[in-house]
Amino acid sequence: MSAQQPSPNRDSVTRRTALAAALAVGATAAVADAGQQPAPQPDARRSSPRRFNMKKSINLWAFPYPERMTLRECLQLAKNAGFDGIELNYDLENDLSPRATAKELRAIRAMADKIGIAISGVCSFLFWPYPLSSNDAKNRARGLELARQMIAAASELGTDNLLCVPGAVHIPWRTDHEPVPNDVCDRRARDAVGRLLPQAEKARVHINIENIFFNGYLMTPAEMIAFVDSFKSRYVKVHFDTGNIMLFQFPEHWIAQLGNRIKNTHFKEFSKKGTDHSLESFRTLLDGTTNWPAVVEALDKAGYRDWCTFEYFHPFAHYPEALIYQTNDALDRILGRK
Numbered sequence: 174m175s176a177q178q179p180s181p182n183r184d185s186v187t188r189r190t191a192l193a194a195a196l197a198v199g200a201t202a203a204v205a206d207a208g209q210q211p212a213p214q215p216d217a218r219r220s221s222p223r224r225f226n227m228k229k230s231i232n233l234w235a236f237p238y239p240e241r242m243t244l245r246e247c248l249q250l251a252k253n254a255g256f257d258g259i260e261l262n263y264d265l266e267n268d269l270s271p272r273a274t275a276k277e278l279r280a281i282r283a284m285a286d287k288i289g290i291a292i293s294g295v296c297s298f299l300f301w302p303y304p305l306s307s308n309d310a311k312n313r314a315r316g317l318e319l320a321r322q323m324i325a326a327a328s329e330l331g332t333d334n335l336l337c338v339p340g341a342v343h344i345p346w347r348t349d350h351e352p353v354p355n356d357v358c359d360r361r362a363r364d365a366v367g368r369l370l371p372q373a374e375k376a377r378v379h380i381n382i383e384n385i386f387f388n389g390y391l392m393t394p395a396e397m398i399a400f401v402d403s404f405k406s407r408y409v410k411v412h413f414d415t416g417n418i419m420l421f422q423f424p425e426h427w428i429a430q431l432g433n434r435i436k437n438t439h440f441k442e443f444s445k446k447g448t449d450h451s452l453e454s455f456r457t458l459l460d461g462t463t464n465w466p467a468v469v470e471a472l473d474k475a476g477y478r479d480w481c482t483f484e485y486f487h488p489f490a491h492y493p494e495a496l497i498y499q500t501n502d503a504l505d506r507i508l509g510r511k
Contacts, residue, residue, distance in 0.1 A: 220511035225469050229504045230258040230293035230482035232439070235496055237488040244268045244281065248288050250494060255501040258293035259285075260482045261330065263323050265299070269330075271322055278329035285330075293480040294334030294381075294412075294437050295327045301347060305365035306340030306358040306390075308351045313361065320369055328376040334437045334480070335373070336412045337380045339366050339400070342389030346452065358390050363400070366409065374408045381412035381436045384427070386420060394430035401434055410434055414484070415468055416441025416455055425464060428471035435477055439484040440468075440504070452486055457496065458503035465507045481508065 215222035236247040244267075251259045261281075263269050268281060285292055303316035320337065327335045340362030344350040353361075366380060373380050382401055384391060391397045401409050411434045415424040420443070428435065442461035447454055459465070481504060489496045505511050 215509075220506035221466060221469065221509035224509035225473055226478050227469070227472065227481050227508055228257040228291075228293070228479060229255070229501065229508070230260055230291075230480045231256050231497065231500060232260040232296060232482055232484040233262050235483060235485045235488060235500065237493045239267050241488075241493070245284060245288075248285055248290055250497055252288050252290040254494075254497045255505070256290065256497075258291035258480055258482075260294045260296050260480075260484075261292055263295055263297040263299065263319075263326060269295070269326060271319070273326070275325075275329050278326055282329065282331045292330045292332045293482055294332050294336060295323055295330065296336045296484075297323060300338035301341075301344055301350075304341045304344070304350070304353075305338075306342075306353050306361040308353055313365070317365055317368060320365070321372060324369065324373050324376055324378050324380075327378045333378050334381055334412070335378050336383050336437070337366070337369075338383055338385060338388070339363075340388070340390050341385075345387055355390070359400075362390070363403065366404065370404060370406055370408065374406065377408070379408050379410050379436050381410045383412040383414055383439075384417050385414070386417045386422075394427050397427075397431065398434065410436030412437045412439070414439040414441055415463055416443040416461075416484075419443035419445060419461075419463060420454075423464070425467040425471040428468065428475055428477075432475045433477075435472070435475060437480055438472070438477070438482060440481045440507070441484045455485060457485065458483060458500055458507070469507060 231251055233247060236242055238247050248259060261269050299319050303312050303319055305313060305316045307313045323335050340358040342355055342358050343352050369380060384397060391400055397411060401411060411431050413435045418424060442456040442458050442463055443454060444456055444461040483500045
């Protein structure tokens with residue numbers, strides 16, 4: 174082999190070396206280019222640019238329970254959809270009712286624990302047929318009895334939140350409710366909560382007073398503050414519902430004044446564009462006029478870090494899972510988890 178003739182092995186090594194060098198240079202350039210690219214910026218059209226340290230929950234009324242889904246199926250669906258917790262409803266006939274024994278309530282808690290979802294609170298429609306301020310003494314007594322059972326149930330379920338409607342001047346959707354004068358309503362409501370408080374304190378369950386607006390009682394932040402503070406107990410707090418005051422007021426204004434009195438919330442959507450002022454006026458999340466950025470900013474400023482629970486009364490007639498997944502997605506966007 175002449176000195177001018179290249180060695181095949183040597184030529185192959187040279188080509189491999191050159192190729193490796195070129196690849197190394199290309200990789201270095203790519204890394205350098207990547208390092209020079211600006212970091213992705215939050216897009217306020219997609220979700221909140223800020224992440225808020227609050228927990229996602231959904232009320233059982235959004236599920237087709239008990240007609241089409243069992244309680245276990247509801248808990249599992251909420252978990253699968255991405256919720257941190259679920260709010261259960263106390264009624265007269267189903268899993269969570271006066272019929273349920275302490276053992277059965279603890280079994281519900283164990284089931285939730287096994288699925289991996291928390292019980293964020295206990296809620297009930299029974300404050301309407303049995304108002305704590307009713308003109309009917311028997312109704313008042315029955316309401317107080319049921320409220321005591323709810324406190325016990327909340328304790329067995331491992332939650333420290335009980336939503337309480339302490340009184341009603343008027344109940345628009347009930348034709349059998351006799352209007353109660355404002356001062357009488359206030360007196361009876363204070364008496365009822367005072368009677369419930371020793372049990373609640375012993376069980377370490379908070380009696381969270383809900384703002385309703387439709388019931389004509391506790392219509393302003395000042396009235397709510399005066400009511401809650403009068404008991405001088407850390408176990409009387411506020412269950413703040415964003416939708417219940419949207420007809421004439423704005424939730425972000427209330428939050429700023431209620432501050433750390435808020436122990437639990439309902440994220441309920443409402444549209445001021447409509448003319449229907451019944452329970453049908455509530456919407457799926459984001460399909461309304463609630464200023465959600467202002468709401469969560471106000472809650473964050475108040476130091477709120479607890480449950481944001483979607484409350485809705487109309488499970489989808491078809492493909493009911495869609496509502497659950499849509500709601501979790503909406504909460505993720507509101508809370509900046511996207």
